[in-house]
Amino acid sequence: MLPFARITVIGLGLIGSSILRGVRHHMPTVRLTAFDADPAVRERVVELGIADDVPDTAGAAVIDADLVMLCVPVGAMGAAAEAFAADLPADAIVSDVGGAKLSVLEALRAALPNALIVPGHPVAGTEHSGPDAGFATLFHGRWVILTPEDAPEAAVERVKAFWEKLGSNIEIMTARHHDLVLAVTSHVPHLIAYSIVGTASDLENVTQGEVIKYSAGGFRDFTRIAASDPTMWRDVFLNNKEAVLEILQRLTEDVTALQRAIRWGDGDTLFNLFTRTRAIRRSIIEQGQDDERPDFGRTHE
Amino acid sequence: MLPFARITVIGLGLIGSSILRGVRHHMPTVRLTAFDADPAVRERVVELGIADDVPDTAGAAVIDADLVMLCVPVGAMGAAAEAFAADLPADAIVSDVGGAKLSVLEALRAALPNALIVPGHPVAGTEHSGPDAGFATLFHGRWVILTPEDAPEAAVERVKAFWEKLGSNIEIMTARHHDLVLAVTSHVPHLIAYSIVGTASDLENVTQGEVIKYSAGGFRDFTRIAASDPTMWRDVFLNNKEAVLEILQRLTEDVTALQRAIRWGDGDTLFNLFTRTRAIRRSIIEQGQDDERPDFGRTHE
Numbered sequence: 379m380l381p382f383a384r385i386t387v388i389g390l391g392l393i394g395s396s397i398l399r400g401v402r403h404h405m406p407t408v409r410l411t412a413f414d415a416d417p418a419v420r421e422r423v424v425e426l427g428i429a430d431d432v433p434d435t436a437g438a439a440v441i442d443a444d445l446v447m448l449c450v451p452v453g454a455m456g457a458a459a460e461a462f463a464a465d466l467p468a469d470a471i472v473s474d475v476g477g478a479k480l481s482v483l484e485a486l487r488a489a490l491p492n493a494l495i496v497p498g499h500p501v502a503g504t505e506h507s508g509p510d511a512g513f514a515t516l517f518h519g520r521w522v523i524l525t526p527e528d529a530p531e532a533a534v535e536r537v538k539a540f541w542e543k544l545g546s547n548i549e550i551m552t553a554r555h556h557d558l559v560l561a562v563t564s565h566v567p568h569l570i571a572y573s574i575v576g577t578a579s580d581l582e583n584v585t586q587g588e589v590i591k592y593s594a595g596g597f598r599d600f601t602r603i604a605a606s607d608p609t610m611w612r613d614v615f616l617n618n619k620e621a622v623l624e625i626l627q628r629l630t631e632d633v634t635a636l637q638r639a640i641r642w643g644d645g646d647t648l649f650n651l652f653t654r655t656r657a658i659r660r661s662i663i664e665q666g667q668d669d670e671r672p673d674f675g676r677t678h679e
Numbered sequence: 680m681l682p683f684a685r686i687t688v689i690g691l692g693l694i695g696s697s698i699l700r701g702v703r704h705h706m707p708t709v710r711l712t713a714f715d716a717d718p719a720v721r722e723r724v725v726e727l728g729i730a731d732d733v734p735d736t737a738g739a740a741v742i743d744a745d746l747v748m749l750c751v752p753v754g755a756m757g758a759a760a761e762a763f764a765a766d767l768p769a770d771a772i773v774s775d776v777g778g779a780k781l782s783v784l785e786a787l788r789a790a791l792p793n794a795l796i797v798p799g800h801p802v803a804g805t806e807h808s809g810p811d812a813g814f815a816t817l818f819h820g821r822w823v824i825l826t827p828e829d830a831p832e833a834a835v836e837r838v839k840a841f842w843e844k845l846g847s848n849i850e851i852m853t854a855r856h857h858d859l860v861l862a863v864t865s866h867v868p869h870l871i872a873y874s875i876v877g878t879a880s881d882l883e884n885v886t887q888g889e890v891i892k893y894s895a896g897g898f899r900d901f902t903r904i905a906a907s908d909p910t911m912w913r914d915v916f917l918n919n920k921e922a923v924l925e926i927l928q929r930l931t932e933d934v935t936a937l938q939r940a941i942r943w944g945d946g947d948t949l950f951n952l953f954t955r956t957r958a959i960r961r962s963i964i965e966q967g968q969d970d971e972r973p974d975f976g977r978t979h980e
Binding site: 477501502503504505506511513515516518519520521523545549558559560562563564565566567568569570571572573574575576577578579580581583584586588589590591592593594595596597598599600601602603604605606608609611612613615616619622623625626628629630632633636637640641643645648649651652653654655656658659660661662665667668669672673674675676677678679 | 778802803804805806807812814816817819820821822824846850859860861863864865866867868869870871872873874875876877878879880881882884885887889890891892893894895896897898899900901902903904905906907909910912913914916917920923924926927929930931933934937938941942944946949950952953954955956957959960961962963966968969970973974975976977978979980
């Protein structure tokens with residue numbers, strides 16, 4: 379038994395197009411409808427042949443769906459939902475993949491006051507964007523967080539079963555806790571990566587050419603996540619302000635302590651931290667959340 | 680013509696053992712001598728068979744060398760050099776791979792006042808440590824920075840030819856400039872990575888289990904370089920204090936500006952930065968300094 383028979387994906391970037399491919403691969407009998415507000419993206423998805431139908435309006439796309447999965451930037455969720463509100467079947471479940479959950483829940487509830495809403499967030503991705511960047515195995519072994527708040531349990535179970543079919547593990551928590559946890563494991567790391575790449579490219583006494591040449595010293599690692607979709611990430615920060623600022627404040631305090639340790643030559647503080655952080659890496663690899671090969675498996679000729 | 684015929688490597692971790700393997704592969708006729716202050720490491724190198732000779736003292740290791748390559752943590756360079764100072768042939772060239780160059784130059788000059796010293800730094804590595812972690816291709820396509828200051832040109836040319844044989848590109852600059860450039864491209868990124876991993880594991884309202892589970896949101900990228908050798912990195916920060924603190928100060932200012940943009944909902948500032956940083960990633964890939972495959976080439980089943 380499949381949890382859904384007619385799935386509509388709205389927003390056809392990396393995540394949306396990966397869901398299309400994942401459903402096609404893992405649930406081949408499901409009827410897949412796809413919509414994107416950008417006609418060029420719709421056309422590309424038709425060319426890629428990863429959906430059964432790609433109508434020209436959001437309303438037409440949801441008309442007989444039993445699951446509508448919103449995969450647009452978090453700041454666009456409300457408008458994307460409004461665009462199909464009038465055509466949404468009463469028993470359809472609406473879910474999403476947004477990286478900030480409190481604000482999305484609010485936007486979806488306002489746009490679809492009577493809908494069955496089960497917000498979600500697959501913690502997966504790459505630095506590439508657009509319908510060509512997606513792939514069916516993106517969610518394999520990754521965690522999907524559902525923040526159903528007061529959604530009916532049967533609806534939550536179906537969304538859970540959907541993600542399990544795509545190869546994911548599921549966790550349920552409140553939207554507020556999600557936003558704090560993701561501020562730590564995703565949002566602040568992205569902000570710092572963007573910031574460090576910006577700082578490095580703005581220096582007067584080190585050229586951009588030098589930064590690029592010697593990036594293998596560690597800097598290049600930060601450039602990967604700093605190459606992620608700008609619209610998506612702008613929206614995440616604007617929609618998870620409180621938690622991001624809270625964690626950023628904590629990080630700033632900890633960086634200040636390290637700064638002080640360096641200034642005063644306190645090697646023990648540095649050494650103790652650097653030893654502790656190794657253990658976290660080991661746990662991440664043991665739990666299958668990163669590649670165990672050195673250097674992420676980068677090629678060395 | 681090979682630049683050196685009898686090479687001694689002192690310090691047999693990731694870099695030292697990669698040099699042994701690289702020389703064996705690219706210059707198979709060179710006689711390779713290896714030494715490490717730790718008897719267990721020497722024993723392991725004997726087992727690995729990656730050197731012709733592994734004597735029990737630093738003095739015995741350099742006695743007929745024409746190149747002595749120091750691959751110990753930067754804080755141990757002075758003591759490592761003193762240990763063989765009395766046995767160093769007058770015409771041998773001493774070089775090193777330390778990540779901070781002003782302090783190493785000073786330490787080597789003090790320990791070996793009459794030696795031909797050509798300091799260097801291969802900008803290459805992985806998060807793994809020890810003699811088993813090394814591999815012959817580690818330096819392929821990477822940049823090696825030489826900071827010869829007033830070393831004779833003939834000596835510099837030979838060290839340059841040595842690294843070219845190992846597959847590297849060479850740049851020459853002052854030790855001071857090196858230390859600033861590497862603070863940007865390596866030292867501060869490592870410090871921030873260590874710091875963010877430390878912060879994430881110390882929160883009261885987010886568990887370490889959660890941090891690990893949802894690390895694929897970006898956090899896990901930071902854990903790789905935060906798994907690097909603690910001794911090596913403690914020494915780098917203690918020996919490149921001035922430049923690290925200068926760049927850290929700049930980064931702090933830039934993070935503060937982003938923090939302000941988030942607080943006041945200034946999406947344009949965020950979007951503009953996030954667009955700029957994408958271009959740097961593209962240049963790094965175009966110049967062969969990172970893997971062009973998405974997600975660094977990580978496996979997705």
